[in-house]
Amino acid sequence: MSLDLAESRQAPSAMTQDQPAIEVRGITHRYQTGRGEVLALRDINLSVAPGRFVGLVGPSGCGKSSLLMMMAGLVRPSEGSVAVAGAPVTRPAPERLGVVFQEASLLPWRTALENVAFPLKLRGVPRAEREARAGQLLHLVGLKGFEHRHPHELSGGMKQRVAIARGFCQDPPVLLMDEPFAALDEQTRMTLGDELLRIWDRHRKTVVFVTHGLTEAVYLCDEVVVLSGRPGEVLARIEIDLPRPRTWEMMATEHFGRLREQIWSLIRRQA
Amino acid sequence: MRAARDRRVLLAQASAVLGFFLLWEGASRLGLADPRLLPPPTLVLPKVAELLADAGFRRHLWVTVRELLLAGVIAAPLGVGIGLALAESPYLGRAFKPFFHFVAAVPKSVFLPVFILLFGIGFGQKVAFGVFQALFVLVIATAAAVAAVPDELLRLARANGATRWQIWTEIHWNAMLPLILEGLRLGMIFNIAGVIFAEMYVSRAGLGQRFSTWGESFRMPELFAGVLIAAALSIIVNETLRALERRAGAWRTP
Structure with missing residues (x-):
């Protein structure tokens, strides 16, 4: 079964073709705590071309998740701005930006199908239409037959699949993923990574993927952005020039190891 | 199996x-x-049937049932409303939540004489005392229910562009309902205790009024039969609310 996720979207115009999918300009972020002001991010500039799979890594507490929440319009930065396809992001824009969180964040009182369809329900899409689409997406993530299960009847990996299907539900050109596989065991993480690549390969969305797994970052991404420890600054942008489709054998290659080493040495100096 | x-x-x-x-x-x-x-149950159980067949007793029972229902109908929106206000406004919550916890700890029966001075000894006083009994646990349960709404689900709804109203109907309502029903159930138990106690203390009609009369005139079979009827009444109310609670919270039990 083929599922054309792009059909509902307008064909990209010539202008949007060479425009970055996401542009982060001069983001600096401070917040107040009981012990005074914390500088979390300093002068982040980043531009992501359409269709790229970009990883965001850095020592814990470097603000990579905060940066993603700013891209999603959920957190307002102290200074600087985010633009998606040239239009500024000042609040959540689900039709332009899908978000997948670390916790699957499923509504426990709704079925898998209703959870995937939830963003469409909020937009007032009729039930039959939104559930037909949600059904196709559950099929796409390998959960055919689990439509009417509730989250407590699903394993951790299945829940995260539902969350990914929900991220694709509105067919946004950009998908922001905040450590989506962090709570899963190694095997499930690897399998889901492969599935994500398979879906991404077919629909070529722009993906920003926050992770603390370096192997995962190298395996999935076209490019890995390394942030420094607090305050977070862009340390390096490392091009992952491994061919696609990626295969598990690549992980054993010297080149893969070198790329991973390169990222690790940058982060280790920060920790 | x-x-x-x-x-x-x-x-x-x-x-x-x-x-x-x-x-x-x-x-x-x-x-x-x-x-x-x-008195043995072979004497008490027939008395239950006898009392239920008696129009005079049914009138007393009906007074108590009406007092309980009216107190419940007043206490539920009032308690939930105050609980929501305390939970949603950081200012109101910080200022007044402690008082609700303090008063909740005080046995309400000590206020009964005040209620008699304020409302007399009739129907209205029983209802007012029932509301007073039920209110505090309901306010506290509602405020706790708001606090128990998972942040991650609120963030998810916001990320998907939910309006304030949608966040309430889709997230808060579903997450809070089982906890509020639990508060309501506990509130009703307090309500029943309060109303019957107020009737026993001083009144002209109601189950409690019968209990104290029977007790004082040493009519034990009637008293025990009345206790069984009051117990059945409380159990019916409690189990009805518990069934609603289970339905609303089916997703909570894996």
Whole structure:
């Protein structure tokens, strides 16, 4: 079964073709705590071309998740701005930006199908239409037959699949993923990574993927952005020039190891 | 397998009830307890049927039921409303939540004389005292229910462009309902206790008024029959709300 996720979207115009999918300009972020002001991010500039799979890594507490929440319009930065396809992001824009969180964040009182369809329900899409689409997406993530299960009847990996299907539900050109596989065991993480690549390969969305797994970052991404420890600054942008489709054998290659080493040495100096 | 286990549980429960009544009967018949103070169930159970058939008693029962229902109908929106206000406004919550916790800890019965001075000894006073009894646990349960709404779900709804109203109907309502129903159930238990106690203290009609009259005039079979009827009433109210709670919170039990 083929599922054309792009059909509902307008064909990209010539202008949007060479425009970055996401542009982060001069983001600096401070917040107040009981012990005074914390500088979390300093002068982040980043531009992501359409269709790229970009990883965001850095020592814990470097603000990579905060940066993603700013891209999603959920957190307002102290200074600087985010633009998606040239239009500024000042609040959540689900039709332009899908978000997948670390916790699957499923509504426990709704079925898998209703959870995937939830963003469409909020937009007032009729039930039959939104559930037909949600059904196709559950099929796409390998959960055919689990439509009417509730989250407590699903394993951790299945829940995260539902969350990914929900991220694709509105067919946004950009998908922001905040450590989506962090709570899963190694095997499930690897399998889901492969599935994500398979879906991404077919629909070529722009993906920003926050992770603390370096192997995962190298395996999935076209490019890995390394942030420094607090305050977070862009340390390096490392091009992952491994061919696609990626295969598990690549992980054993010297080149893969070198790329991973390169990222690790940058982060280790920060920790 | 499952059915067989269920049957065994049912059998054990039936034996326990039967055993209880047998012990009661035995204690009374064998003189282990004074039958004038503890009349045997063979005397009390027919009395239950007799009372329920009696129009005079049914009038008293109906007064109590109306007091309980009206107090519940007033306390539920009031308690939930105050609880929401305390939980949603950081200012109101910080200023007034402690008072609700303080007053919740005080036995409400000590305020009964004040209620008599304020509302007299009639129907209105019983309702007011029932509301007062039920209110605090409901306010506290509602405020706790708001606090228990998972942040991650609120963030998810916001990320998907939910309006304030949608966040309430889709997230808050579903997450809070089982906890509010639990508060309501506990509130109703307090309500029943309060209304019957107020009737026993001073009143012209109601179950409690019957209890104190029977107690004072040493009419033990009637008193025990009345206690069984009051117990049945409370259990019906409690189980109805518990069933609603289970339905609303089916997603909570894996």
